[in-house]
Amino acid sequence: MGDRADSVDSAEGKRDSRLRVGVPRALAFYRHYPFWRAFLEGCGCEVIASPPTDMGIMRAGTEACVDDICVAVKALFGHAAWLAEAGVDAVLVPRMVSVEKKPYDTFTCPKLIAAPDMIRHGMPGSPEILEFVVDAKRRPWWWGCLSLGRRLGASPCRIWSAWKHGVDEQGRYEGMLRTGMMPDDALRRLEGGVEEPPAYLGQGRVAVGLVAHHYLLGDPLVNNRIVRWLHAAGARVVGSSKFTWCEIEEEADALPPLSWSYEKELLGSVARFMRSGEVDGVVYMTSFGCGPDSMIMEMVRRELRPRWKLPLLEIVLDEHSAEAGIRTRAEAFVDRLPARSVN
Numbered sequence: 001m002g003d004r005a006d007s008v009d010s011a012e013g014k015r016d017s018r019l020r021v022g023v024p025r026a027l028a029f030y031r032h033y034p035f036w037r038a039f040l041e042g043c044g045c046e047v048i049a050s051p052p053t054d055m056g057i058m059r060a061g062t063e064a065c066v067d068d069i070c071v072a073v074k075a076l077f078g079h080a081a082w083l084a085e086a087g088v089d090a091v092l093v094p095r096m097v098s099v100e101k102k103p104y105d106t107f108t109c110p111k112l113i114a115a116p117d118m119i120r121h122g123m124p125g126s127p128e129i130l131e132f133v134v135d136a137k138r139r140p141w142w143w144g145c146l147s148l149g150r151r152l153g154a155s156p157c158r159i160w161s162a163w164k165h166g167v168d169e170q171g172r173y174e175g176m177l178r179t180g181m182m183p184d185d186a187l188r189r190l191e192g193g194v195e196e197p198p199a200y201l202g203q204g205r206v207a208v209g210l211v212a213h214h215y216l217l218g219d220p221l222v223n224n225r226i227v228r229w230l231h232a233a234g235a236r237v238v239g240s241s242k243f244t245w246c247e248i249e250e251e252a253d254a255l256p257p258l259s260w261s262y263e264k265e266l267l268g269s270v271a272r273f274m275r276s277g278e279v280d281g282v283v284y285m286t287s288f289g290c291g292p293d294s295m296i297m298e299m300v301r302r303e304l305r306p307r308w309k310l311p312l313l314e315i316v317l318d319e320h321s322a323e324a325g326i327r328t329r330a331e332a333f334v335d336r337l338p339a340r341s342v343n
């Protein structure tokens, strides 16, 4: 990457000489892409996001991975392969170590921590991997930006303004998520071309809270278009990506302590939906082969459900999940929910 990165700062306005950085549409993409895009562009790069997951991408990812890894990581490999095929100069793969600063150690899942290593070693010959380290326990977010910006050859002044632009874009994105919109719909609206809110946020005979990691909520191929099927069955559908960390913390205070931040987010989201009365039922989606989520599922069953007794549908996804099966389960679940008196 060296030569092109070195030329980034002097290459303003010269599209051809910009470093082409690919961002795989998987895992942390659904949480931070608006920031990364604005930041990388501000540092002089051309940003290429892989397209929404399709069968070809999923097949490529499945072939590149061991069988028993989660579907989310298989999708990451598929998207990285697509970007390699597209001829990008480098691929941004974040290393999400910790996302909360606490007096005790906190972590994300081991696969999110090791994502750059998995791609580097699992896909020999792939373009250079650009790491973006998020380790909130040890270093602030801007530290990762500074180190990535320097690596791209950007001046401190330029890094600062790229960072500010990234923060603004991320704020707009998170504002959309707060409405209950799924991450893919919010990203589409952020990029323009779609104005009206998605139909599933409108009226429904019942309301359903859909709880899952952002990358499962935001990938209709991986989740078998569950949002569509729940809405078609008569539900207003609200995504768990709407909750802020403050809201999650409020719920987490009354729950067993957890060092896995994203799993705490899931548990807190189920609790919030159940306690608030905002929804009539909760659908909880996980990936087959996900160790952390299997434990959270058990905690939902044992800790939360007995307290609030709200109907709960558990769905485990993998690359073999059939859309017809998910649709039938979504319809049966919505059918048995008592209608709301007020929407």
Ligand code: SF4
Pocket: 070, 071, 072, 073, 109, 110, 111, 112, 213, 287, 289, 290, 291, 292, 293
């Ligand atoms: S949390 Fe679970 S689904 Fe997500 S990357 Fe880790 S193992 Fe996969």
